[in-house]
Every structure is written in C-alpha cells, then in structure tokens.
Amino acid sequence: MRAQLELHDVSVSYGQRRALEDVSLTVGAGEIVALLGANGSGKSTTLRTISGLVRPSRGRIAYEGRDITTWQPDGIVAAGVGHVPEGREIFSEFTVLENLLVGGHTAPAREIPARLQRALAMFPVLRERQRQPAGTLSGGEQQMLAIARALMAAPRVLLLDEPSLGLAPRLAREIFRMIERINAAGVTVLLVEQNARRALAVAARGYVLETGRIVMTGASSALAADPRVRAAYLGG
C-alpha cells in the first residue's frame, strides 16, 4: 500500500514539557488507522502537529511524498489534509450554512454549491438547521457539522479527534457509520479515539500512544486481542 501520510521520529514540546517523543507512524492511501491512548498521551498533539498548528522540535512529516514539516496550516489544508478538532470547535455565532461555507474557504468558488449539496445530503439534520446559529445545535449535531465542515475542503486525508466523545451510544454509532462511508468514498482517515473498541472495529490498523511514545502497533484484530490493550482500553 502506498503511504499517504508519514511521521518520522517526530518530537514535540510545549515549552519545557515534552508531549511527543520520536513518534513514527504511517497511514496508507485509503486506510482507516486508529490512534489510541490514555488521557494526555499525546493523541491530539500528534494531529495538531500534522496540521501545522504545532511545530515539531525534531523529525519529519511527509504527505503524498512531499515534506510538509515546515508548512503553514493553511497550506496543509489546501493540500488536502482535513482536521476535525477535539471539542468540535464549530463557529458557534455562525449559522450552520456559514460554518460550511468557511469550511470551503480553500475550495474554488464554482465547486462550493455542489460540495454544499453533497454535505447537506450526507447530513440531513444539517439541511433542516441551515439557518440556525450553530451554537444552538445539540452535541451530536455539532459533531456532524464539524465533520461536514471539514469535508467542504474535499480532503484526501481526514484527521478526526475523538468524534464520539460525549455522545449517546446511538449517536456515536451513527458517527462511526459516517466515518466508514467517508472512507468508502476514498478519503483516508486517521482516527483518534477514547472508544477503543469502536475505533478498532472500523480501523484496519492501530497505534497505541503512551506518554508521548508509540508503544504498540498492529492490525486492529491483533490489538483488540492483545491482553495489555484489553486491560488498558477495552475494560479487561
């Protein structure tokens, strides 16, 4: 499989505090890869580093064969890396429609109407609430909006940071079905999750982070069967 996104020995610090230490991982074109780990293990930092929000002190990030380590976030988004951040971070004062339009900031103007229709077709609740301020949406709807907003840029790789966090089980299931559909449409997915069981169910492979280091990697089935993973993330 062709590697679409690669991290080579990436280290990141926040001031004196080391958050990632020599992290290497590969995401192949068309894959869903899960990134698991306890609170504070560095999952979000990994995604922020890929998006250029945080600069690594060491190491290299390659996307579709290009070294993007020093690129600015806007260039990385324009190149096709979408990021649905932890906590959704929708623009709560904007309407649903405005959120989607900002999501299409890097898109050519003539493609906006078609992308908008595609996003609204995929998330019918958003169509009903187009004119509503996004801050009035429920948690599940806000998560759908955050995903739809990222899709407006037509990403080839989508970074998802705990998309099911705080959602009722039924909504969480729906979000995971969405992720599979997005992936089936050809988008590569790097999925950060607390819900390891569900994440491993949709992902082909996974990595496990512990205090900023990758401590384990393998096929989802192997990880799900590993006694250490089971004890730490799957509730025994």
Added chain:
Amino acid sequence: MVISGLATGSIYALMALALVIVYNATRALNFAQGEMLMVSAFLAWTAQRAFGLPFWASIVVAIGGAALLGFIVERVIVRRSPTATHWDVLIITLGLSLVLRALAGMVWSHDEFPFPSLFSNRPVVVGPVRLAPVSLGIIGASLSLMLALYVLFTRTRLGRAMRAVAQNPRAARLMGVSVERMSSISWVLAAMVGAVAGVLVAPVVFLSTKMGLIVISGFTAAVLGGFGSMPGAVAGGMLLGVIENLAPLYLPSAIRYAVPFLLLIGILTVRPAGLLGRATTRKV
C-alpha cells in the same frame, strides 16, 4: 441638531468600526488609529496643494497612503512581536501615535488648515428645516461605506474568513484560513476606513495634528456598542454623536468635550458588555 449629531456620529462610527476590525482580527487595540486618520487627511491635503490633484484623486491618495501605512505598521510592529501580549501591542500603538503626531508636526507643522469639502455650504431646505449639506454628505458617504463593509463581512469569502478568525483563530486555521493574512488585511482595511473618516471630518474640524484625538470618541462608540460588535460600533457612534450635540442644550456647554469620557465611565460601570454586546463575553 440631531442631523449634525448623526453626522458627527457617522464619523465616530467609522472610527469605531476601524478599531473593531483590527481588534477582531488580532485582539489588539490600535491606539494609533486616530493619528493614522490624521496622516491620511494630510496626505489628501498635500496631494491637492503641492501636486494640484483634483479632490477625488486626493481621496484616492489618502486611502492608498493609509492602506500602505496600515500594511507597514502591521508588518513591522504587530507581526514582529508575536510573543507580545495585547497589552504590549496597546503600548506600542500608543507610542506609534506619539511618533506619528511628532512626524506630522515636522512635515506639516502643528497649525490648523482649512480643508476643502466635497459638499457645498448652501443649506438644503426641506419644509421648515434647513439641513447642512456637509452633514448630509457625511452621513450619506458613511452609510455607503458601512453598507459596503456589511456586504464584505457577510457576503464574501474574505469577510467570512475574517469573522471566523474573530471567533476562533485556531479553528479558522483548520479551515485553511491564514490568520496572518487576515491580520494584515484587517489593518489595511481599518486604515482605509479611517482615511475616509479623516477626509470627511477634516472640513468640519480643520486639518491639524490634533485630529487624532478623535480615536477616543471612536473607542467610546465601540465600547458603547459592545466592543467587537460591528453593528454595535455603528449604533454606538451615532448615539455618541447625538448625545454630544444635544448635551450642551441641557448642560453647561463646556461639558461637550467631556461627554465621551463621562459616557465611557458610565457604560463601563453600568453595562460593561455594551448596549448590543452579549452579557457574558468573558470566558472563565
């Protein structure tokens, strides 16, 4: 009285808008906004006097000069100090305002100069009221500019991106918005809005290096409207202009120049979120 209050108010509103545009993009207060306005007005005057340009061309010079000044200030001062707090930027722009005023004094002297107006002096008579064309012209020009800004901020990709940065810069970055570019554009745009305000107000107050003090009224207007809100800035400006014009009717006339301060203190103690501001803007 009310009409001339609204005319003054439109100028304050433009000033307040300029401050809010920069504040929303960078969370910084540009204390030099008034001096930038003053310099733009002097540029227009010089273009007319020294180079004999027609009035409209001098306005283009003023707006272009302001845009360049805004660009340079953002690049040289704001961008270079990314680790500076908003407090530091405030002090820097305060210093810049003093420098600009001193430089303008060296170039143009600290005298007052009459500034030609686009609008004639003959009053327009509508029924029993006599309206000063200057006031109407100022109101008309300001409203047109506000309408243009409204369209820019609500209907265009650029305007939406600027508002997205104001709400959540990090999320805006993840949408592919360059926060740095938006900061630059905001400074340029604010300087241009200030230049228009300068050219409109100069015929009324005379051209002088003291003109920059108008920033205080602009600031008051912005606070009145709930700092950060653009419709609020317009409403605050209009309100301030009318109050300032009516106050001498009921109070000692010397009070007029203290009105902005009194209002500012009043609003900050009674309703810090401003008239149109949200009640809870401060996140804990």
